[in-house]
Amino acid sequence: MSNAASGVGIPAHVPPDLVMDFDFRNDPRLRADPWSVFNAMNDKPDIFFSPALGGYWVVTRAELVAEVMRRYDLFSVRNIGIPVVQGAPVVIPNNLDPPVHAKYRRILSQQMFSPQALGSVEQDSRQLTRTLLERFERSGACEFVEAYARPLPVLSFLQMMDLPSERLPEFMSWIRGIFHSAATEERAAGFQHAHQFLSHWLDERMTGPLPVVGGHMLAALLTAQVDGRRLTKDEMLSIALMLLVGGLDTVTSQMTHIVRFLAESPPHRQRVIDDPACIPDALEELLRRFGISNIARTVARDCTFHGVALKEDDSILCSTPIANLDARVFPAPLTVDFDRPNRKDHWAFGAGIHLCPGAYLARVQIRVMLEEVLPRLPHVRLAPRATIEYVSGGTLAIKALPLVWDAPAV
Ligand code: HEM
Structure with a gap:
């Protein structure tokens, strides 16, 4: 019996006619074709309650999704994950309300992510892309996530944080x-390792000289001010971890969905x-x-809210x-x-005050990928008999993308 049918975990204030099954993490159909599962929300009420994952509300209209994100007076970011993880670390700035x-x-928008602060990011991304491509373009085959979509944003992050590129594998x-x-x-364990590494590295860098070339994100952490004082180490660490968890796997996933489609x-x-x-x-x-983020708010x-x-x-x-497949806003939403x-x-x-500050950076990285990668992999296609498996969670990802193309004869 389904959760909805059994009535498990349904709070008293939830009307029975608004209870519907929807598990955005574990529904087995998500593994093969998540887009049709999300597209099916077009047939659901504007707001409904799912008893899965501890129980949560779902808004199915683009305008309502944006309204929830914008109405920080009603919806807090003190918890942005489903299911709720008790005692999860507060991540700056995503877990902070006004x-x-x-x-x-302000530190992120001005000192880290403005086009001016990002300076040579386009040339740097192009250079990194060409270096990665040289490793596999003549082979006629690759697993795209490990060969390109994961290393590219990580290498870019290492550059901007003035960390050595040899750290890439870790x-x-x-x-x-x-x-x-x-x-x-x-x-x-993955989070703990990243935390420990960044903590030791900040200890070293807080007492050393500022980066001379590149490393503008590290320089921003070391020099930024709040309330007329420098950031504490804990604040720097929280922001650095935010960039690591918010800015790397997202770009990887977005790139992979796009290349799979193309x-x-x-x-x-x-x-x-x-x-x-x-x-x-096209971008x-x-x-x-191919929207990828399943973020939550806490009432x-x-x-x-709209009668509920x-x-x-x-x-x-x-x-x-x-939101991006709402057929009222985007007719025939699955058509590219x-x-x-x-x-x-x-x-x-996203939308509102937490709108992604990394959007410009992500757009540059993906645009450069489209400009550089596609022309060099003639007639790129999925490897024969490849099975593509999705993982749905806070970020909707593809596990592996085996590709083949017509490599030049040697
Ligand atoms: C295609 C790639 C990306 C997607 C789809 C994406 C998506 C999002 C979304 C939907 C939000 C809003 C979260 C919320 O409302 O709670 C967000 C916030 C954020 N993103 Fe991104 N992001 C991407 C790339 C990046 C990159 C490259 C970085 C940095 C290296 C980054 C850093 C952040 C940060 C720091 C926040 C929190 C902002 C705040 O709370 O004010 N993101 N992102």
């Missing part, structure tokens, strides 16, 4: 552990190769079509794949149409 949030957010293994281990202990759709792929001027538009439509106080009574501490899912008139109006990077 007014404290703005003090830290960082990759911690991130694999945090995001892709089945066992809770392995996920915790590998299976020769007309779209050819258009990107033949007409690079279309890439900015927005691909970000819309801050008892309230009625919510109780303080209820969890509410704000899913960007659901680079010329879709409102392709830029998506919620891939």
Whole structure:
């Protein structure tokens, strides 16, 4: 019997007609085709309650998802995961509500992520891309996640943090552990290793000279001010961990969904190769079509939201794949149409005060990938008999993407 049918875990304030099964982490259909599961939310009520994962509300309309993200007076970020993890560390700035949030957010927006602060990021991303491509482009085959989509954002992070690129294997293994281990202990161990490493590294760098070239994110951590004082080490560590968990696996996943689609759709792929001027538009439509973030909010106080009574501490899912596939906003939402008139109006990077500060960086990295990678892998396609498996959670990812292409004769 399903949870909804058995009535397990349904709080008294939830009307029975709003209870529906939806487990955005464990529904077995997500493994093969998550997009049809999220697209099916078009047929659900605007707001419903799922008894799965400890019980949570789901908003199924793009405008409501954005409203929940924007209404920080009603919806707090003190817990942004489903199921709720008691005692989870507070991550700056994602777990901070106003007014404290703005003090830290300013550091990220101005000193870390503005196009000016990011300076040479486009040239750097291009250089990293070419270096990675040289390792596999002549082989005619690769597993794209490990060969490119994971190392690229990690190498970029290492550069911006003034960390040696030799650390790549460790960082990759911690991130694999945090995001892709089945066992809770392995996920915790990945986080613990990253925490310990960054903590020791900050101890060293806080007493040494500022980076001379590159490393602008480390320089920002070491020099930024809140309330007229420098950041404490704990604050620096929290921000560094936020960047690690928020900015690496997201880019990897987004890139992988996009390349998987293009590998299976020769007309779209050819258009990107033949007409690079279309890439900015193509990118927005691909970000819309393949939303990846399942973030939550916690109801801050008892309230009625669009006619539904919510109780303080209820969890509410704000899913960007659901928002981006809302057929009322994006007709035929599963169709990829680079010329879709409102392709830029998506919620891939969230909405409101927590809107992703890394959006510009992510867009540059993915655009450079489209410009550099596709032309060098002629007729790239999925490897014969490849089975693609998705993992759905806070980030919707593809486990592995085996590709083949026509390598030049040696
Ligand atoms: C395609 C890639 C990415 C996607 C889809 C994405 C998505 C998101 C979303 C949906 C949020 C809003 C979270 C919320 O409302 O609670 C967010 C916030 C955030 N993202 Fe990203 N992100 C990406 C890349 C990055 C990168 C590259 C970085 C940094 C290296 C980054 C750093 C952050 C931070 C620090 C926040 C929290 C902002 C705040 O609380 O004010 N993200 N991201």
